[in-house]
Amino acid sequence: MNNTQKIKKILIPNRGEIAVRIQRTCRELEIPSVAVFSDPDRYALHVRYADEAYHLPGSLPGETYLNQEKIFEIAKKCGADAIHPGYGFLSENAEFVKGCQKNGIVFIGPPASAIEAMGLKTGARTIMTKAGVPVVPGTEPLKTHEEAAQEADKMGYPVLIKASAGGGGKGMRKVEKREDIESAFQACRREAQSAFGDPRVYMEKYLENPRHVEFQVLADSYGKVIHLYERECSVQRRHQKIVEETPSPVLDEALREKMGQVAVEAARASGYINAGTIEFLVDKNRDFYFLEMNTRLQVEHPITEMITGIDLVEQQIRIARGEAIQYERVPSRGAAMECRIYAEDPTNQFMPSPGSIKALTNPGGPGVRNDSGVYGGYSIPMEYDPMISKLIAYGENREQVINRMLRALEEYYLSGIRTNIRYLRKIISHPAFLSGNYDTHFIEQNSRDLMEISEDNESIALVAAAILKLMHSENRSNHQDEGQGTQKESPWKVFGRKRGMGQ
Amino acid sequence: MKYTAIIAGKERELEVVRRDEHRFQVFIEGESHEVDARNCSADWLSILLDHCSYDISYTLDKDTLELNFRNQYFDIEILDERKLRMRRVRSALAHSGPEIIKTSMPGKVVKLLVEPGDQVAEGEGIIIIEAMKMENEIQCRNPGIIKTVHVEAGQTVEGGIPLVEIDPLPSTG
Numbered sequence: 001m002n003n004t005q006k007i008k009k010i011l012i013p014n015r016g017e018i019a020v021r022i023q024r025t026c027r028e029l030e031i032p033s034v035a036v037f038s039d040p041d042r043y044a045l046h047v048r049y050a051d052e053a054y055h056l057p058g059s060l061p062g063e064t065y066l067n068q069e070k071i072f073e074i075a076k077k078c079g080a081d082a083i084h085p086g087y088g089f090l091s092e093n094a095e096f097v098k099g100c101q102k103n104g105i106v107f108i109g110p111p112a113s114a115i116e117a118m119g120l121k122t123g124a125r126t127i128m129t130k131a132g133v134p135v136v137p138g139t140e141p142l143k144t145h146e147e148a149a150q151e152a153d154k155m156g157y158p159v160l161i162k163a164s165a166g167g168g169g170k171g172m173r174k175v176e177k178r179e180d181i182e183s184a185f186q187a188c189r190r191e192a193q194s195a196f197g198d199p200r201v202y203m204e205k206y207l208e209n210p211r212h213v214e215f216q217v218l219a220d221s222y223g224k225v226i227h228l229y230e231r232e233c234s235v236q237r238r239h240q241k242i243v244e245e246t247p248s249p250v251l252d253e254a255l256r257e258k259m260g261q262v263a264v265e266a267a268r269a270s271g272y273i274n275a276g277t278i279e280f281l282v283d284k285n286r287d288f289y290f291l292e293m294n295t296r297l298q299v300e301h302p303i304t305e306m307i308t309g310i311d312l313v314e315q316q317i318r319i320a321r322g323e324a325i326q327y328e329r330v331p332s333r334g335a336a337m338e339c340r341i342y343a344e345d346p347t348n349q350f351m352p353s354p355g356s357i358k359a360l361t362n363p364g365g366p367g368v369r370n371d372s373g374v375y376g377g378y379s380i381p382m383e384y385d386p387m388i389s390k391l392i393a394y395g396e397n398r399e400q401v402i403n404r405m406l407r408a409l410e411e412y413y414l415s416g417i418r419t420n421i422r423y424l425r426k427i428i429s430h431p432a433f434l435s436g437n438y439d440t441h442f443i444e445q446n447s448r449d450l451m452e453i454s455e456d457n458e459s460i461a462l463v464a465a466a467i468l469k470l471m472h473s474e475n476r477s478n479h480q481d482e483g484q485g486t487q488k489e490s491p492w493k494v495f496g497r498k499r500g501m502g503q
Numbered sequence: 504m505k506y507t508a509i510i511a512g513k514e515r516e517l518e519v520v521r522r523d524e525h526r527f528q529v530f531i532e533g534e535s536h537e538v539d540a541r542n543c544s545a546d547w548l549s550i551l552l553d554h555c556s557y558d559i560s561y562t563l564d565k566d567t568l569e570l571n572f573r574n575q576y577f578d579i580e581i582l583d584e585r586k587l588r589m590r591r592v593r594s595a596l597a598h599s600g601p602e603i604i605k606t607s608m609p610g611k612v613v614k615l616l617v618e619p620g621d622q623v624a625e626g627e628g629i630i631i632i633e634a635m636k637m638e639n640e641i642q643c644r645n646p647g648i649i650k651t652v653h654v655e656a657g658q659t660v661e662g663g664i665p666l667v668e669i670d671p672l673p674s675t676g
Contacts, residue, residue, distance in 0.1 A: 347576070349642070352635035354608060359546050359560050382608050386635045410573050415546055415560040421574040453511070454575075459536075461570050461577040462508055463529045464548055464559050466519040467540045469581045470504055470527070472563055 004322040007031060007082040007106060012046075013071045014086030017373035017389055018299075019046035022084050025313040027051075034078050036071065038064035040381035045373050052078055059383050065089045068096055072103050082106040082320065084313070088385075091296040094119070108320040110295045114272045118293040122164045122202050124270075128290045131269035133262055136281065136289040138204035145185040148203060152181055155205050161185060163192035164200040171195050174206055209439040210281040212236065213248050213288070215263035216304045218315055219272045220325045227260040228304050228312075229332050231277075235427060237350075237443045242420075243427055244300040245337040246307055249398065249436025250282060259288055266290060275301075275316050299340070299390065302371060306336035306394035335401045336394035339409065339428070343386040345418035347453065354382040358416030363408035367395045370412075380417060388419070398436070402428055426450045507587045509580040517581075602645050604667040610634030612658045617667065621649045629667050632660070647671050 010026055011034040012019050019035060023046065026033040035050035039059045047053045054074045056064040064070075066089055075083065083105055085091040097112040118124050125135045137155060141164050142148045152159045152175065161184050163171030171192040173184040185201065193199040216228040232248035233241045251259070263278040270293065277298050279291040301312050308330050319325070343353045360376035372389035374380065380388065391412065393405040409425050430446055432438045443450070506517045518530040529536045539551040543558075550557040562569045566586055570577040582590060613631040617623060628640045629649075647669040654666050 344637070349639055350637070351639050352608065352637055354635060358562065359544070382635050384635065386637065412574065413558075413560055413571065415562060415569075415571050418576060419574070422576075425574065455511070457572055457575055458510065458577070459531055460550070460552070460557050460559075460572060461579065462510065462515060462517060462531050463536055463538055463552065464540075464550060464557070464561065464570055464572075465508055465510075465568050465577075465579045465581050466504075466506060466517040466529045466531075467527050467538065467550075468548060468561060468563055468568060469506055470519045470521065471542070473504065473583075474521075 005106070007317060007321050009034060009078065009080045010082045010084050010108070010317070011036070011071070011075045011078070011080035011105075012084050012086060013065055014084075014089055014091075015041055015044060015046055015065060015373070015384065016387070017045075017371050018086040018088075018297075020049050020373055021371050022086060022313055023049050023051075025311055025317070028311075029314060029317065031317070034074070034080050036065070036074060038383070040383050043378060044381075045375055045378065048375075054078065061089070068099055072099060072105070075103065075105055080105070082108055082317075084108040084316070085296070087296050087299055092119070092294075106320050108274070108316050109297075110272055110274045110276060114270050114276075115295045117270045118295050120165055121162065121292065122200075124292060125290075127269050128266055131265050133266045133269070133290045134288065136204045136207060136291070139202050141200040141202050142185070145182040148185045149178060149181045151203050152178065155203070158206040160204045160206045161188045161201050162204060163188065163196055163198070164202055165192065165196035165198040171201070207281055207283045207289070209441060210283055211248070211250055211439045212241075212279065212291075213251065213259070213282050214277050214279040214294075214298075215260060216298075216301070216312070217263055217267045217272070217276050217278060218312075218319070218325055219267050219274065219276070220319050221273055221322055222324050223268075224325050225264045225267050225272070226325060226327060226330065227263050228308050228310065228330055230256065230259065231298075231300055231303055233300065234438055234440045235433070235442055236440055241300065242340050242342075242443075243337065243424065243433075244303055245335070245398070245401070246303045247332075247335060247398075250286065255286060255288075262288075262290075266293065274319050275312055299387075300338050302369060302390065302392045303336035303338050303394070306369070306392060307332045307334055309333075334394060334396050335398045336392060337401045337405050337428070339391045339405060339424045340387055341389045341391055341412070341424070342420045343380050343388050343417045344420055346420050346423040346451065348418075350420075352382070352386040353418040354380045354386065355417045356380075357414055359413065360415075361411065361413040363391065363411035365408070365411075367393055367401070367404050368408045369394070388414075402434065423450060426452075505584065507582050507584075509582070510577060600671075601650050602643055602647060602669040602671070603665045604629050604641055604643060604669065605663055605665060606632045606634065606641060606660065608634050608662040610660060610662075612654050612656050612660060612666070613638055614656055615652060615654075615667075616640075617649045617652070619649050619652055622672075623647060623649065623669065629669075630654075632666075641666075643669055645669070645671060 009032045012022050023033045032051045035046050035053040036056050037047045038056050058064050090096040094112040094115040097107045100107040128135050139151050158176045161173045173188050175184045188201045189199045212233045213230050215230050219225040230248050231244050231246045233244045235243040266278045277294040280288045281291050282288045344350045345353050356379040362370050369392040374388045393401050395401045395404050409421050508515045508517050520528045525539050527538045541549050543549050548559045560571045568579045610632040613633050616628045625646045626642050629643050631640050650668040650670045652667050
């Protein structure tokens with residue numbers, strides 16, 4: 001392609017693991033990357049890992065990672081000619097994309113028009129229906145509660161009343177019977193007005209026990225759209241995904257083929273370019289419905305990378321600089337799974353657990369990838385989301401991946417803060433999860449099993465406690481003479497360095 | 504040395520005897536264990552117990568010990584006889600005063616679930632706090648009657664300050 005442009009330097013207005021993830025690909029492509037950081041983030045891994053880093057004074061998102069003016073100013077100062085937004089923050093902000101264009105900066109993501117088209121739920125439903133993509137049976141925006149009641153009678157209860165401009169579970173109500181329609185309609189309008197500044201609501205059929213299955217798509221500037229298979233994301237806690245896997249245990253080859261085709265059509269219908277995700281709900285009859293399109297790189301993108309061998313960030317950069325997609329049909333191989341590691345305490349109502357990571361051992365070995373945003377000695381700030389890393393396992397098949405993930409979670413040691421690691425182990429060793437037959441209600445239906453506190457290992461803990469207390473009270477610093485063994489430099493390291501210096 | 508460990512609300516009697524530099528004999532409720540234990544770094548303990556290997560990370564702060572063994576956490580209070588007596592006196596005093604609801608970190612009050620005069624059961628939700636972009640419900644430990652509410656919805660609060668005070672229920676016997 002002749003109309004490709006060079007990208008010389010990429011600014012990443014984001015933080016944490018995703019900023020590091022993007023920097024890694026930049027480094028492989030030999031494109032310098034620029035980090036930005038808020039006041040609490042000077043010690044963050046993405047700043048240490050960066051080639052260049054600029055301070056965004058303040059700690060509120062509006063002053064820092066959402067501060068478009070400041071970000072454009074830094075881009076100019078450092079000579080960045082492209083911006084990769086990551087996920088969250090500015091990644092789905094159409095105004096920001098237009099701002100990039102105005103400032104002559106390549107936005108590594110979709111055009112503003114596609115973000116706008118997919119941002120309004122009812123608008124997106126209309127586009128998809130026109131393109132022949134199945135959507136959950138539903139209505140146009142509703143004017144009165146009488147109209148809502150009529151529609152609900154036609155549709156059959158239960159129904160969902162949802163904000164037209166909504167997302168993320170806000171302004172959404174399930175209604176079981178006719179008497180409750182009026183109050184739900186009014187409450188939903190109020191919530192929609194206060195959350196999105198737009199009171200319009202519409203109604204959808206409530207799907208019983210749906211699964212959440214999404215398809216990764218890639219689209220270039222020349223009209224080529226391909227899909228890179230599905231991700232099963234039904235393990236959710238309070239509408240937040242925590243475990244994702246591919247392939248989905250619910251799809252067979254025929255359904256995968258069909259949904260993949262529909263996902264490609266859906267992306268085409270919205271004029272999409274770059275990497276995106278089409279989310280579907282799959283009901284118990286294995287009928288599937290378009291839910292929404294995410295116009296950005298997803299948190300759970302690594303599992304797709306594992307089964308296809310494709311670096312999605314690299315593809316995003318290539319597409320943004322005008323290259324054509326080189327693939328026709330990408331083969332997939334094996335299976336992969338991701339667990340989101342949070343600094344939170346499941347035994348104390350999932351309270352976030354910020355603070356200093358005193359010791360950290362990362363998991364390793366066959367089939368393990370850890371996309372982390374932290375390090376031993378790092379203090380997790382309380383200003384941001386408590387996700388600290390994503391642990392990814394991959395292998396030949398689902399069974400191997402589950403065993404691998406259990407093993408890797410066990411190797412993953414963090415002290416000083418609490419994490420959800422043991423909770424994740426309980427999820428992926430739960431019989432309902434193992435069977436593959438689970439839906440979006442998995443967590444709430446099994447919350448008792450998942451929270452069960454076992455007394456296993458209590459005697460080991462007590463043995464350790466007695467010895468540690470004794471060592472402490474003897475005031476002998478055993479670790480000084482014992483610990484040195486681990487600090488001594490390995491002869492292999494010395495050897496390696498000598499070789500590296502060309503002897 | 505003899506200690507009392509408090510783990511998951513239960514008291515357990517421990518005794519530990521040092522055999523040599525690395526070997527210990529530990530009695531848990533009278534049952535004996537032979538242990539080889541080494542500090543591998545400042546907060547890691549490697550234990551060999553009947554040839555089974557246990558790698559444990561820990562934080563010891565005076566009498567409170569936090570252990571992490573294969574991502575199972577144990578909060579243990581470990582006390583000698585004198586400290587145990589002091590603790591019993593303290594907790595007897597604490598039980599007679601109001602329960603104070605606090606949050607461990609700064610956050611924003613999303614919603615108050617109670618008002619003064621309300622009677623609450625053990626484990627009932629008192630207040631919802633948003634911290635680190637997550638909403639969390641704080642519950643009370645003991646049944647009681649809401650005495651004072653120090654904050655209101657929408658307010659930003661520091662960690663550790665009293666949010667709500669709960670009087671214990673008048674004793675029936």
